[in-house]
Amino acid sequence: MKYYLCKFIPPRDDFLATMSDDEKTWMAGHGAFLDGLLDQGVIVAHGPVMDPAGGYGVSLYQIADDQDIASFTSRDPIVANGVGHYEHHPMLHLKARG
Template sequence: MDQWIYFIHAPREDFAATMTEEEQAVWGQHVQLLTKRLADGSLILAGPTLGTINTGVCVFEAPDEEAARAYMNEDPTIASGIATGELRGFSAAFLRG
């Protein structure tokens, strides 16, 4: 299984501090999906960058680019059009522990 990373680019600076109710609801769905993906073993790690630029990072496994792109595009943050996604191949070369 190949490793992939996608970045979630928020629509504006200070996004985490200025989310609307609609955006908060979508991010709630995002958390639910990532929790499910962590439980099913496809998600390796995920989280936001902090500060004024809030970029989400999601590292996961998928068999090929088509499946990886579908995985990214199913994320409610991207599927809703609120945020944009950027997919890249990834290799976790150095891991603690």
């Protein structure tokens, strides 16, 4: 298995407060997409980080050795619609409750 901390970087610092109607729709799809991966066991946890310097999202992935992390994050509806991007940070291992 491979493990990643993935950081969703929105297109602007005030993104959550200034989303257009299209962006709100894509963000709803973003949440549903991540929840689906959580249900499948691909994501261990995910959620928004309310950083005063500018919010962003974090997700912890657990994927098979033969899988590519970008193949998951590129399918995220918010990214697929050209809004923001992900940083992928490999982890040596991941311990989680449950």
